[in-house]
Amino acid sequence: MFGTKIKAVIVWLLFFYACGAAHAKMPCAQALAKLDRLIQSNTFEVRRDIYHYTELFPQTFIEQLASLKKEDHWIDAGSGEGFAVEDLANKTVLDSPSLLQQMEPTFRKPRRVKVNSEALRAAADKLNGKDTSEKPQITAVTVKMERTPPQMEKVKFKTGRYFEDIPNEEFSPGDMITDLYGVMSYSPKVDEVLRKYHRILKMNGRAYIFIGDYVPASRVNSFFRVLQVGESGWDAPFAKSQVKRKDGSTVTLLDWVLSLKGFKASVQHREVEAASWGHASTGPILRSTLVLEKVTRDFDIPNLRLVHTTEGKPPVRTFEEVFE
Numbered sequence: 001m002f003g004t005k006i007k008a009v010i011v012w013l014l015f016f017y018a019c020g021a022a023h024a025k026m027p028c029a030q031a032l033a034k035l036d037r038l039i040q041s042n043t044f045e046v047r048r049d050i051y052h053y054t055e056l057f058p059q060t061f062i063e064q065l066a067s068l069k070k071e072d073h074w075i076d077a078g079s080g081e082g083f084a085v086e087d088l089a090n091k092t093v094l095d096s097p098s099l100l101q102q103m104e105p106t107f108r109k110p111r112r113v114k115v116n117s118e119a120l121r122a123a124a125d126k127l128n129g130k131d132t133s134e135k136p137q138i139t140a141v142t143v144k145m146e147r148t149p150p151q152m153e154k155v156k157f158k159t160g161r162y163f164e165d166i167p168n169e170e171f172s173p174g175d176m177i178t179d180l181y182g183v184m185s186y187s188p189k190v191d192e193v194l195r196k197y198h199r200i201l202k203m204n205g206r207a208y209i210f211i212g213d214y215v216p217a218s219r220v221n222s223f224f225r226v227l228q229v230g231e232s233g234w235d236a237p238f239a240k241s242q243v244k245r246k247d248g249s250t251v252t253l254l255d256w257v258l259s260l261k262g263f264k265a266s267v268q269h270r271e272v273e274a275a276s277w278g279h280a281s282t283g284p285i286l287r288s289t290l291v292l293e294k295v296t297r298d299f300d301i302p303n304l305r306l307v308h309t310t311e312g313k314p315p316v317r318t319f320e321e322v323f324e
């Protein structure tokens, strides 16, 4: 009994030593180890192709991708098995009739993804009409990739390293970064990742960071609520993750990023309706992406320290701002 109490005190002290004020600038060691295990396990969806990227990201993604020229650069941060970037090398990058078909409800997917079909067809035609030499440069970054990276003229794979550890100089300036449940969703150092996104983007370049499915505030009690009715029950980690500011206030990670200077930040959506025979949802789901456009040369982002994380896929994390 007495021994159990002592053990509990020791565990608490160790926790405090690793995660509390004793190491005010260091990330919590347990939380760090948890995220590392999660990423190394690689047991999440890593095989999304260009169809999934088009369906999940807002319309502006595919329009921007279609407008990239041969001297431009797309960086996929957290590219998994790299199927989306590989697809860009295909002669037919996007078969728009088949994509439009996929957006319609089926028995297994009782939902309709609302889409501007004219604009989608126009973007697909633009992409499909390009010769390989006219396509942009692509860099795909992932810690883990199970298959051997395909050898492709325009695509470079950077595997085996954390994005945060790759020197900025290794990236040629980017026009577009995509992050589909990638680096920002799993990193213990989101402040560093954002600094890097800002640094490696060209002026007016954009980062598309997928943040999950939401329902608008009017239909629920709080600002946004996680909706567990997506095809795989997606979580909304950016609205649940939190940042404790230096002034003692606490905001969601989403609000913290939206408030940063240096990016013009917005949340863009694809609307998803439940089919009439579908689940109990009473209105559209907003499939949401944080779009960050670089609008300044320099940019001060407060330093963050990881305090806690769950093991969700993606995880819900807690950070706090720390002094230099």
Ligand SMILES: C[S@@+](CC[C@H](N)C(=O)[O-])C[C@H]1O[C@@H](n2cnc3c(N)ncnc32)[C@H](O)[C@@H]1O
Binding pocket: 039, 044, 045, 046, 047, 048, 049, 077, 078, 079, 080, 081, 141, 142, 143, 144, 161, 162, 163, 164, 179, 180, 181, 182, 183, 184, 186, 187
């Ligand atoms: C959930 S998967 C998504 C993969 C891909 N975007 C897709 O939709 O199929 C997350 C990917 O991000 C990678 N990843 C997560 N954190 C990373 C980091 N800090 N640096 C580099 N890659 C990271 C993982 O290795 C994995 O490939």
